[in-house]
Amino acid sequence: MKLLIDFLGKKYLVKKKGKFSTKHGEVSVDSKNGKTKSHLGKDFYQIDANFSDILNKCKRGPQAVLLKDSALIAAFTGIGKNSKVVDAGTGSGWLAAYLAKIVFPKKIVSYEKRKEFIKIAKKNFELLGIKNVQIKNADVYSELNERNIDLLALDLPEPWKVDILRVKIGGYAVAYLPQMTQVVKFVNFAEEKGFLIEHVIENPIKEWKVKGDIARPKFQQLGHTAFLVFARRVE
Numbered sequence: 684m685k686l687l688i689d690f691l692g693k694k695y696l697v698k699k700k701g702k703f704s705t706k707h708g709e710v711s712v713d714s715k716n717g718k719t720k721s722h723l724g725k726d727f728y729q730i731d732a733n734f735s736d737i738l739n740k741c742k743r744g745p746q747a748v749l750l751k752d753s754a755l756i757a758a759f760t761g762i763g764k765n766s767k768v769v770d771a772g773t774g775s776g777w778l779a780a781y782l783a784k785i786v787f788p789k790k791i792v793s794y795e796k797r798k799e800f801i802k803i804a805k806k807n808f809e810l811l812g813i814k815n816v817q818i819k820n821a822d823v824y825s826e827l828n829e830r831n832i833d834l835l836a837l838d839l840p841e842p843w844k845v846d847i848l849r850v851k852i853g854g855y856a857v858a859y860l861p862q863m864t865q866v867v868k869f870v871n872f873a874e875e876k877g878f879l880i881e882h883v884i885e886n887p888i889k890e891w892k893v894k895g896d897i898a899r900p901k902f903q904q905l906g907h908t909a910f911l912v913f914a915r916r917v918e
């Protein structure tokens with residue numbers, strides 16, 4: 684898969700070689716990388732798309748976890764290729780795909796109760812070449828059956844209904860919650876279960892435009908995504 688970048692920085696994911704239409708003209712996409720021009724003479728760059736390029740172009744059904752937050756979850760929980768990871772709900776599969784890439788070739792398990800979202804996630808996994816996610820079409824509140832989990836990632840409305848004691852001692856239950864009222868409820872719940880709250884984080888990123896004499900925050904910024912609660916089982 685190729686990534687085309689136009690002279691304004693806009694990115695296009697191109698799935699197959701051949702002519703590709705943009706509003707700045709038609710570009711011939713081939714196996715070569717580097718600078719090219721559209722038939723209207725506009726500059727484009729053609730490069731191989733990497734995992735993050737493709738993920739950023741994947742379909743979003745329900746609200747997906749963005750790379751900035753997935754990366755933080757992976758970094759702060761220290762997961763690696765031997766980690767047992769369970770994710771719920773699968774939704775569009777963005778977080779599941781990111782976590783699966785880290786533990787590859789080990790499989791992760793992802794719970795999703797709605798079949799229509801499983802379809803979207805599967806398509807996204809196919810586009811990304813991710814084959815190590817086992818999706819369970821089940822209600823994680825009552826049907827979670829893995830044990831000794833290193834990371835239980837919970838991106839659903841009521842994580843306090845999940846049996847977080849299936850996390851092993853030393854492992855994490857991480858909740859991704861848009862509302863602070865949910866955060867307070869999850870923190871109380873996790874503490875009652877003997878978890879240590881290692882971090883409650885808001886992870887905003889601010890992009891700047893730096894070009895010539897221009898050096899200022901970009902006018903259009905990503906707004907609030909969600910808070911992250913890192914609860915670690917310690918007893």
Ligand SMILES: C[S@@+](CC[C@H](N)C(=O)[O-])C[C@H]1O[C@@H](n2cnc3c(N)ncnc32)[C@H](O)[C@@H]1O
Pocket residue numbers: 745746747748749771772773774775776777778779794795796797800821822823824838839840
């Ligand atoms: C915000 S989306 C998850 C997005 C996903 N983390 C991503 O990065 O694409 C929440 C998902 O949880 C699912 N869900 C909600 N409650 C659930 C439950 N009890 N068991 C399984 N899935 C559930 C919803 O159907 C929805 O698809």
